[in-house]
Amino acid sequence: MSDVPADLRYTKSHEWIRDNGDGTVTVGITDHAQEALGDIVFVEIPDQGRDVDAEEACAVVESVKAASDIYAPLAGEVIESNDLLNDSPESINNSPYDEGWIFRLAPNDMTALSGLLDAAAYQQVVEDET
Amino acid sequence: MGLRTPLYSEHERLGARIVPFGGWDMPLHYGSQIEEHHAVRRAAGMFDVSHMRPVDIEGPDALPFLRHLLANDAAKLTAPGKALYACMLNPQGGVIDDLILYFRGPERYRAVVNAGTAEKDIAWMQSQAEGRQVEIRSRDDLAMIAVQGPDARARAEPLLPEGLRASAMQVGPFFAAEDTHWFVGRTGYTGEDGFEIMLPSEDAATLWRALVAADVRPCGLGARDTLRLEAGMNLYGQDMDETVGPLDAGLGWTIAWQPEERDFIGREALAARRDHPDRRDFVGLLLTGRGVLRSHQNVLAQGRPVGEVTSGGFSPTLERSIAFARVAPGTPADCAVDIRGKPVSARIVKPPFVRNGRILVDL
Numbered sequence: 175m176s177d178v179p180a181d182l183r184y185t186k187s188h189e190w191i192r193d194n195g196d197g198t199v200t201v202g203i204t205d206h207a208q209e210a211l212g213d214i215v216f217v218e219i220p221d222q223g224r225d226v227d228a229e230e231a232c233a234v235v236e237s238v239k240a241a242s243d244i245y246a247p248l249a250g251e252v253i254e255s256n257d258l259l260n261d262s263p264e265s266i267n268n269s270p271y272d273e274g275w276i277f278r279l280a281p282n283d284m285t286a287l288s289g290l291l292d293a294a295a296y297q298q299v300v301e302d303e304t
Numbered sequence: 305m306g307l308r309t310p311l312y313s314e315h316e317r318l319g320a321r322i323v324p325f326g327g328w329d330m331p332l333h334y335g336s337q338i339e340e341h342h343a344v345r346r347a348a349g350m351f352d353v354s355h356m357r358p359v360d361i362e363g364p365d366a367l368p369f370l371r372h373l374l375a376n377d378a379a380k381l382t383a384p385g386k387a388l389y390a391c392m393l394n395p396q397g398g399v400i401d402d403l404i405l406y407f408r409g410p411e412r413y414r415a416v417v418n419a420g421t422a423e424k425d426i427a428w429m430q431s432q433a434e435g436r437q438v439e440i441r442s443r444d445d446l447a448m449i450a451v452q453g454p455d456a457r458a459r460a461e462p463l464l465p466e467g468l469r470a471s472a473m474q475v476g477p478f479f480a481a482e483d484t485h486w487f488v489g490r491t492g493y494t495g496e497d498g499f500e501i502m503l504p505s506e507d508a509a510t511l512w513r514a515l516v517a518a519d520v521r522p523c524g525l526g527a528r529d530t531l532r533l534e535a536g537m538n539l540y541g542q543d544m545d546e547t548v549g550p551l552d553a554g555l556g557w558t559i560a561w562q563p564e565e566r567d568f569i570g571r572e573a574l575a576a577r578r579d580h581p582d583r584r585d586f587v588g589l590l591l592t593g594r595g596v597l598r599s600h601q602n603v604l605a606q607g608r609p610v611g612e613v614t615s616g617g618f619s620p621t622l623e624r625s626i627a628f629a630r631v632a633p634g635t636p637a638d639c640a641v642d643i644r645g646k647p648v649s650a651r652i653v654k655p656p657f658v659r660n661g662r663i664l665v666d667l
Contacts, residue, residue: 212321212526213338215618216596216625218644234644236596238337238618239526241644260594 176206176300179271183247183287184296187229190271191247191290194278199287201247202275203235206300208267211237217263219255220277226252228286233276235266247290250281305329309354310447310505314512318522326420328355330525337526341620344494344531345661348453349523350515355419358443358487358502359426365436366411372568373432374405375550377560381407385479387491391550391558392425393570397577398546399553401425402538404491406480414487416448416500418540432569446487447508451520452498452531454661457490459518460499463511464488472499493528495535495659533626534619536588536655542599543586543614543628551577552630553614554586554655584611584630588655590622590665591641593648597627602642603635603650609642610635621658622667628655 178184183191188207192200208214218234226232231243232252255277258265266274281287291299306329315322320331331352333340343349361370370378376390386407392400401421406414417425422442429440451460457473464472464486471481472488477497480489487502503511516522529539538544544553551559551574559574560566577583591597597616602609611631619626631639631652640647653665 212333213336216594218595236618238530238620239332241596241598 176204176209177271178204178206178293178297178300180293182271183290183292184299185245185247185290186299187245189245189247191287193287197284198253198278198280199248200275200278201244202270203244203266204296205270208270208274211235211240211242213238214263214266217259217266217276219257219259220252222252222255224252226250226279235276244276246279248279248281248286249283250279252277253280254278307355309352310508311352311354311449311512314509315352315522320522320524323525325525326355326418328419330355331522333524333526334522337524337530338620340521340523340527341530343521344453344496344523344527345621345658346453347521348451348456348459348498348519349521349527350452350456350512351450351523351525351528352448352512353450353500354447354505354508356448357417357419357422357426358446358448359415359417359429360441360443361413361415361429361438362411362441363436363438364411365438366413369433369436369438370405370413371566373429375559375568375570375574377566378405378407378413380560381405381413383407383479384409385475385481387478387480387489389558391544391555392428393549393568393574394546395569395573397549397551397570397573399540399544399549400428400546402540402544402555404489406487406489408482421540443502445505446502447505448500448502449508449511449515450492450498450500451515452492452494452496454496456496456498456520459520460501460515463514463518464501493535493537494531495537495656496531496661530617530620533615533617533628534621534656534658536657538628539615549574549577552584552586554628583633585633585635586614587629587631587635588653588657588665589613589616589627589629589641590651590653590657590667591625591627591648592651595643595648596625597641597643597650603629603631604640604642604647605635607647610639613641619657622663622665624667626657
């Protein structure tokens with residue numbers, strides 16, 4: 175059973191979102207997603223300063239087998255990307271919710287965060303898929 | 305739900321991630337595809353390849369039939385147990401399937417064909433055999449386990465039937481030994497030494513468990529794909545198919561042009577293709593920039609598309625991305641590949657990338 179921390183928000187496309195409490199959020203992919211992808215060998219992280227729309231593809235995670243787009247959960251500006259992933263893409267497999275974070279975003283509208291899935295709703299998405 | 309091999313419950317028990325493949329439910333990996341890959345390069349791993357299909361071809365006309373059916377020449381097989389890699393072509397010179405043909409004795413052959421194409425292959429063989437004294441028998445009663453890696457043969461030896469051990473250990477590369485029920489080929493699809501063992505389906509789980517106990521690591525289709533790519537081996541449906549023949553897929557070496565009077569299916573079309581201006585070179589690619597090569601990406605020279613990646617992926621041994629590609633003749637060695645709209649630098653190299661555990665290309 176994959177790990178779904180209760181304090182995060184989620185998307186149907188398997189991103190997790192952490193409220194940093196300072197008007198920014200951190201985004202990564204869930205434990206379920208990393209497990210489904212298998213060994214991750216390359217991550218294309220978004221450029222700092224890039225403006226993204228909600229549900230816009232803005233990063234790519236490549237596992238041995240396939241490339242997967244990662245979507246911005248909210249509209250806003252990318253304020254930081256996880257450079258560690260350039261050398262250690264496997265951090266996403268080993269630590270999807272901590273070291274394997276992908277980018278930080280300053281959302282245009284922080285209240286939109288509450289419109290994303292909570293842990294229970296995401297758990298249901300995963301169960302429906304399997 | 306897809307078809308299941310006799311080892312399906314073993315895969316489930318080992319926690320395999322199961323995926324659909326060629327109509328079958330097969331293990332993709334048992335935890336880490338990369339670790340499975342390394343196990344085969346460094347020690348020993350095994351694959352359930354029971355979805356592939358042995359086909360016995362026997363009878364007084366078996367040899368003339370096979371000499372007509374295949375682009376490689378079955379008459380090369382004179383020593384018992386010897387194996388031959390061959391393409392079975394359509395009249396247009398496209399590949400219906402690629403297969404391994406074993407010579408078992410006068411008028412007795414065994415072909416092993418791909419899982420996804422088995423039914424089509426057998427129907428084609430039957431149609432071509434009409435009017436000849438040849439029996440084509442699909443051996444769905446057999447399971448098949450490939451044990452591969454530098455330690456593979458040593459670990460498998462004690463688990464073979466006693467009467468077959470000595471002869472199996474003596475067969476040279478690309479030869480097979482057999483007894484009444486088991487058939488052991490020193491063949492494989494990983495670029496390492498090893499055995500492909502065909503045995504009665506009801507014995508498969510026992511052998512599989514004994515191999516696990518002998519420290520042979522179960523490996524899934526994921527590792528099989530990265531191993532074969534490093535080893536420079538083609539994959540049917542990606543590198544060649546019914547529209548792309550052997551000359552455009554790096555398989556020119558499998559066409560036996562001599563003797564000239566041998567009339568095999570597709571010969572005329574291939575002869576015309578040899579000097580055709582559209583013919584493409586089949587090359588290896590090493591990605592020197594960052595990213596992962598995938599099939600259908602465009603190869604670029606001076607910013608213009610000059611070819612296409614046919615099979616690509618990450619090479620765990622090289623820790624780089626590698627690929628096969630079909631490119632216009634004369635494409636410079638230093639080229640690029642269009643990865644999601646960005647040109648990423650790459651270099652043309654000669655496959656194989658890895659053989660018997662050794663890296664064969666300059667990084």
